[in-house]
Amino acid sequence: MSSRIVHIASNTFREAVRDRVLYNLIAFAVLLSGAAIFVGQISIHIERLVVINLGLTAVSLFGIVIAIFVGIGLVSKEIEKRTLYTVLSRPVPRWEFIVGKFLGLAGTLVVNTFFMAIGVFGALLYVAHTFSAPDALILVALYFIILEFLIICSLALLFSSFSSPLFSAVFAFSLFVIGSFADDIRGFASLTQGVTRWIATAAAYLVPNFSALNVISAVAHQQPLSLQLVLQNTFYALFYTTMALSGAVLIFERRNLK
């Protein structure tokens, strides 16, 4: 079982890496990190703040775009090219196919994040001339960004398991935007009453809470992050990913591929 999943994952990784869109997006993210240097010079004494904020935001946003645009085609492309039937006839259980695809895309994003992070650290070294102990917090922020990618990959895969690429992209991006405002949804819920409160609260807990994983501002201001927060966010991302992948498996198991 595990070897089949690993093979599917590695093939997914190879295929994603060959996608030219990926290189363009990584290049843009690195350029944006570099541009942060010039933006920081406009405001004295906050170059470091601007580089970290802009750089990490670029890593996060471009990574999300990569996750969505690669993720939405994971299943639909295989169906379109008819390669899915060959894979499933091996036989490879459908759930292993889904898990393998997810792991391949997740691996791709981890590697991309590594290269984009080099751009951020390079820009930071240029403005600050040296690294300091609080800069290690940037690694925590990057780790949380990777957790965001895991969630968005699983959601892209969930939508890809039953919908067309266009709608999958719309749904996944919409959930990303809504999830970024999860705190505000909870705020709305607290101001309402009755059935509306219940619905709003349920929605607030069901949408992926990207605001909980966004510590870019805290890191830029060198606010400490507790190990408990790191652990709980890790478990949250893993459980949410599991939830989305379980949904994808349930749907894909029943999908008529003819």
Place this chain on the structure above:
Amino acid sequence: MTGPRRTTTIVAAGCLTISMVACILLLRHIDEIRPPAIIDDALYVSSPKMVKAASLGFDGMMACIYWTRTVQYFGERHFNHEHTYNELAPLLEITTALDPRLFPAYEFGTSFLAPASPQGAGEPARAIQLMEYGIRHNPDNWKLYYNLGFIYYTEIKDYEKASQVFAQGAEVPNANPLMKVLAAKMAGHAGDLATARLLWSSTYESSRDTLVRQNAIEHLRAIQVEEDVTRLQSAVTRFGERTGRLPASMRELAAAERWPGIPVDPNGHPYMLTSRGLVVVENPDDFNFLTKGLPPGYKPPPLPKFHMHT
């Protein structure tokens, strides 16, 4: 359904359910330990014009988001015993820039932006600017004139200006007839407790915001106590003039004045008499905004308590 497929379905459904519950439970814990960066994020762009431009036409939705954050900001700082509300003015300015017709924001500004700390942000000038902005964009709303006049009366103590503003508001079509009364009261009886009671009563009755109504109730309770203390203190003076001494207790005073019982405060506790003949409340901590009836040497608690019912 075949065996392996059924197993996959059961396992996947179980994983989905367990994961969903785990996510909800974890989020509640995560909320408690997250770094407090929300307001920094909210005001990363502090210019109302830039926020409006960035909202890409979805001004109404952004106004709702900023309004929610404003209420959360004030509520959190208030209940965490913070004494400053530095971001309240920018948050209200952004909210009203995005939606000039978000009237609860102006009410909020009147009640909590103008008053001094710890009741509010202590920025009456910015509160006045906020109301004037609202009036420019909503000239037919008499309540904004009311709010502006309220600030001039309670915080600036410029009764002549307050009278002018109430008079202007009275000219607005469909204005509450109270506006003319207030304009007249400001002109002649601005310092009266009766005028203050009228203002706070109308604030309570005309507002739907819970915090604003609570604030109005607290002021009305304080006014009630001040009226009672003034009346009781006059009775003490009369007793002294008649007998040449101070009453030994409130019971003696009540008997001398032929009251049916010992006077009580809005909480139902009897007023007390000090050895120096001062009328004081039994529990001063239960009343906010008191200027009379406080025991000598009394220091108020850090933050006002809110009572919803009088």
